Amino acid sequence: MTEEKKFSGSNRPARKQAVPERKELPASQRRHAAKLTDGTTVTPNNTASRPSKPARSGQQGQQNRASNQNRTNGTATGTNAGGNRSNNGGQNRNSRPGGSRVRAAEGRPAMRETKNWSTKPREGQVDYSKQKDNSLKQYVSENEKRKQAVAAAKEPQKPKPVAKPVENKKTEPKVAKPTTAAPAAGAGKFGGALASGNNSARNNSRKRNTAGTGQQTPRRNDKPRGSKKSRRIAAKRGPVAPVTERKKQPLPEILEYRIGMNVQDLSKLLHRDTAEIIKKLFLLGIMTNQNQSLDTDTIEILAADYGIEAQVKAAEDVADIDRFFDDENIDEGQLVSRPPVVTIMGHVDHGKTTLLDYLRNSHVTEGEAGGITQHIGAYQTQLNGKTITFLDTPGHAAFTEMRARGANVTDLTILVVAADDGVMPQTIEAINHAKAANTPIIVAVNKIDKPGAKPDDVMNQLMAYDLVPEEYGGDTIFVKISAKFGQNVDELLEMILLQAEVLELKANPDMPARGSVVEARLDRGRGPVATVLVQQGTMRVGDPIVVGNTYGRVRTMTNERGVELEEASPATPVQVTGLNDVPQAGDRFIVMADEKTARAAGEERAKRAQEVIRNSGAVVTLDTLFSTMSEKAMKTVPVIVKADVQGSVEALSGSLKKIEVDGVRVDIIHTAAGAINESDVTLASASGAIIIGFNVRPTPLAKSQADSEKVDIRFYNVIYNAIDDVEAAMKGQLEPVYEEKVIGTVTVKELFKFSKVGIIAGAMVEEGKITKEAKVRIIRDGIVAFDGEIASLQRGKDSVNEVKMGFEFGFTVAKYNDVRVGDVVEAYVMAEVKAK
Numbered sequence: 088m089t090e091e092k093k094f095s096g097s098n099r100p101a102r103k104q105a106v107p108e109r110k111e112l113p114a115s116q117r118r119h120a121a122k123l124t125d126g127t128t129v130t131p132n133n134t135a136s137r138p139s140k141p142a143r144s145g146q147q148g149q150q151n152r153a154s155n156q157n158r159t160n161g162t163a164t165g166t167n168a169g170g171n172r173s174n175n176g177g178q179n180r181n182s183r184p185g186g187s188r189v190r191a192a193e194g195r196p197a198m199r200e201t202k203n204w205s206t207k208p209r210e211g212q213v214d215y216s217k218q219k220d221n222s223l224k225q226y227v228s229e230n231e232k233r234k235q236a237v238a239a240a241k242e243p244q245k246p247k248p249v250a251k252p253v254e255n256k257k258t259e260p261k262v263a264k265p266t267t268a269a270p271a272a273g274a275g276k277f278g279g280a281l282a283s284g285n286n287s288a289r290n291n292s293r294k295r296n297t298a299g300t301g302q303q304t305p306r307r308n309d310k311p312r313g314s315k316k317s318r319r320i321a322a323k324r325g326p327v328a329p330v331t332e333r334k335k336q337p338l339p340e341i342l343e344y345r346i347g348m349n350v351q352d353l354s355k356l357l358h359r360d361t362a363e364i365i366k367k368l369f370l371l372g373i374m375t376n377q378n379q380s381l382d383t384d385t386i387e388i389l390a391a392d393y394g395i396e397a398q399v400k401a402a403e404d405v406a407d408i409d410r411f412f413d414d415e416n417i418d419e420g421q422l423v424s425r426p427p428v429v430t431i432m433g434h435v436d437h438g439k440t441t442l443l444d445y446l447r448n449s450h451v452t453e454g455e456a457g458g459i460t461q462h463i464g465a466y467q468t469q470l471n472g473k474t475i476t477f478l479d480t481p482g483h484a485a486f487t488e489m490r491a492r493g494a495n496v497t498d499l500t501i502l503v504v505a506a507d508d509g510v511m512p513q514t515i516e517a518i519n520h521a522k523a524a525n526t527p528i529i530v531a532v533n534k535i536d537k538p539g540a541k542p543d544d545v546m547n548q549l550m551a552y553d554l555v556p557e558e559y560g561g562d563t564i565f566v567k568i569s570a571k572f573g574q575n576v577d578e579l580l581e582m583i584l585l586q587a588e589v590l591e592l593k594a595n596p597d598m599p600a601r602g603s604v605v606e607a608r609l610d611r612g613r614g615p616v617a618t619v620l621v622q623q624g625t626m627r628v629g630d631p632i633v634v635g636n637t638y639g640r641v642r643t644m645t646n647e648r649g650v651e652l653e654e655a656s657p658a659t660p661v662q663v664t665g666l667n668d669v670p671q672a673g674d675r676f677i678v679m680a681d682e683k684t685a686r687a688a689g690e691e692r693a694k695r696a697q698e699v700i701r702n703s704g705a706v707v708t709l710d711t712l713f714s715t716m717s718e719k720a721m722k723t724v725p726v727i728v729k730a731d732v733q734g735s736v737e738a739l740s741g742s743l744k745k746i747e748v749d750g751v752r753v754d755i756i757h758t759a760a761g762a763i764n765e766s767d768v769t770l771a772s773a774s775g776a777i778i779i780g781f782n783v784r785p786t787p788l789a790k791s792q793a794d795s796e797k798v799d800i801r802f803y804n805v806i807y808n809a810i811d812d813v814e815a816a817m818k819g820q821l822e823p824v825y826e827e828k829v830i831g832t833v834t835v836k837e838l839f840k841f842s843k844v845g846i847i848a849g850a851m852v853e854e855g856k857i858t859k860e861a862k863v864r865i866i867r868d869g870i871v872a873f874d875g876e877i878a879s880l881q882r883g884k885d886s887v888n889e890v891k892m893g894f895e896f897g898f899t900v901a902k903y904n905d906v907r908v909g910d911v912v913e914a915y916v917m918a919e920v921k922a923k
């Protein structure tokens with residue numbers, strides 16, 4: 088009877104099964120061999136490498152059968168020699184009196200006999216019980232061969248063929264199989280780690296006995312180190328390349344650093360290892376790591392130690408694109424003449440659109456005459472080979488709106504006045520807007536073809552507004568035209584070109600383009616579309632640009648006739664696509680070196696624009712007039728006067744003009760009788776003016792515009808009160824009131840507990856700054872958890888008065904000990920403002 092037993096854990100009989108390698112036969116086999124020499128015949132048909140049931144001779148079978156019968160009969164046969172398969176010298180280990188035998192008789196399976204495996208021949212072993220008496224000799228030689236086979240199998244490159252055992256032919260493949268006889272190092276669940284020498288004896292024996300031979304492979308001390316796998320990898324890798332020594336570069340003459348740099352940053356500037364710098368600082372008594380921001384003193388001490396000079400490098404504000412518009416950025420040697428940019432303004436129905444249409448359709452660029460004109464907000468006309476750029480945004484409101492955003496793109500203003508209607512309120516507004524923008528005016532007296540036209544009256548009226556015709560001794564150009572019929576329009580264009588020559592309009596086409604947005608919209612198919620006017624440089628398709636608070640890459644450029652352009656030179660208006668968002672009219676644009684910088688600048692500008700909206704209040708008001716005057720060194724205070732009647736307008740304007748405080752005077756930029764309208768608010772917003780309304784109120788639209796643009800409108804019904812307030816504001820004598828001003832935002836990163844001082848919050852200034860005098864509002868999950876004062880502010884161990892953006896610091900809050908990690912702390916001060 089055979090039974091397969093499953094073993095696990097401690098009952099695994101692996102060690103018992105493994106027959107240790109010996110120089111001589113085990114005692115039992117020696118005894119068995121001795122017995123065989125006494126004449127026991129062995130049937131040489133031991134065919135299976137590990138027979139499930141060894142074949143027995145007839146005598147043995149009989150003996151076993153007799154033995155079994157004895158057991159079932161419950162007879163204890165103490166001397167049952169030969170009845171036992173093991174033939175262990177006549178002694179039956181299982182033949183104990185009573186006990187097990189009795190239980191077997193009661194129906195329990197006779198396991199003990201078949202479980203007598205300890206001396207059963209194993210797979211690959213020779214069953215000596217079936218061999219002749221020369222088996223001992225054979226055993227020894229066979230064992231020798233087996234060893235050789237195992238040794239040969241261990242040779243990884245060339246497994247040598249193993250000599251076959253003399254008799255046991257069917258056992259030889261198992262013995263000689265290199266894969267089973269010698270398990271490859273590195274194989275198995277633990278990647279060969281168990282065979283590395285640190286594992287237990289049990290694991291070793293199991294590892295080395297997987298061929299089922301019952302024979303352990305010999306331990307060899309000359310075995311190569313490491314697993315087979317690791318040796319193979321090492322062999323593949325080849326010799327390790329020698330480490331190239333770092334070239335030692337000379338120190339810079341001047342260390343140009345930025346505040347807040349760390350050791351790593353400095354190591355790049357100094358061409359020295361971070362370890363060297365850290366060590367140097369350590370020897371100077373400054374403990375730091377490579378990522379810690381260093382203060383100015385530390386950097387300067389370090390530079391001095393290296394024997395070089397240290398200079399703070401001004402941080403470049405990538406978002407500040409306005410600086411590129413400064414004249415100093417333009418190379419004067421590269422300047423060439425450029426076309427003038429003209430805006431047409433005037434009173435309603437005086438003929439602005441008619442003039443623009445006439446110009447657009449009559450004086451177009453050669454070769455484009457057949458094209459379909461599109462409204463893109465600007466276009467160019469030609470006269471005698473010279474180009475004039477017209478901004479197709481009639482109306483002073485649009486003009487001033489652009490100016491309010493910083494785009495002073497207009498070189499010349501054409502003031503259209505209908506000869507049959509004369510000077511009207513919006514004519515005056517237009518004059519004031521043009522004057523505020525400091526652009527020269529050419530007057531086009533229109534509709535001279537009309538029967539009731541009185542162009543000379545118009546000239547006389549305009550003299551009251553400082554527009555004196557040349558024939559009257561002034562310097563203002565007047566052209567009498569008929570826009571409807573094109574009469575004298577060429578003369579008007581000639582005058583424009585003449586005036587442009589006087590103005591010496593020049594630009595550098597050999598630089599990255601910059602300019603302003605004329606108009607912009609969102610097109611369903613093409614995304615954001617903007618008409619931009621190139622003011623300097625040349626813009627090309629593919630250029631990365633920052634436009635207002637957005638950015639992008641110029642995908643296409645078209646002119647007003649839909650012609651695709653590859654490049655646009657100064658004073659050329661083009662419609663561009665490829666922006667990420669819709670900019671606003673008047674926004675400035677600039678071509679950047681790469682898209683990454685453009686993106687960074689655009690995103691930063693958008694962020695700042697949000698902040699400006701949040702903290703808006705930068706517009707001049709009577710409250711902030713005094714501080715604005717001192718900040719900006721203002722020489723004039725711009726004011727717009729609106730009153731119920733013209734007499735009040737003049738009385739109030741006259742009185743305000745007389746106020747003078749420390750060399751600063753009131754500048755009345757616009758006056759009119761009537762309600763305060765949107766145009767007034769737009770002009771005030773663009774010019775930073777205050778509107779004074781005497782017995783008037785704003786229109787609802789003007790009021791909401793004033794609210795959104797934070798334009799200060801003051802209402803009076805007593806002239807003297809208005810004069811007193813303006814004077815007091817200019818002197819800074821308005822009663823002070825206090826308003827909260829957020830100066831910085833901080834995030835709590837860590838808490839440090841100290842027995843003496845309690846909890847110190849470790850934090851980082853995310854925006855602005857925090858000062859010791861500031862008040863703090865602790866915001867947790869959007870809710871104000873505490874509002875109080877700073878008790879201590881420190882950087883490292885030093886107490887400080889102020890910590891700026893990007894720096895870490897510690898702080899405690901007076902009368903509050905529950906600051907938590909993740910809390911947002913708003914630092915604010917109560918700033919003084921003047922009373923209204």
Ligand SMILES: Nc1nc2c(ncn2[C@@H]2O[C@H](COP(=O)(O)OP(=O)(O)OP(=O)(O)O)[C@@H](O)[C@H]2O)c(=O)[nH]1
Pocket residue numbers: 433434435436437438439440441442481533534535536537568569570571572
């Ligand atoms: N007879 C004559 N009529 C003209 C002339 N110019 C314009 N008009 C007419 O005046 C009217 C108003 O002209 P627009 O060009 O619309 O005037 P506008 O200044 O653009 O008016 P708004 O867009 O409302 O501000 C139209 O009917 C024109 O045909 C001209 O030179 N002669």
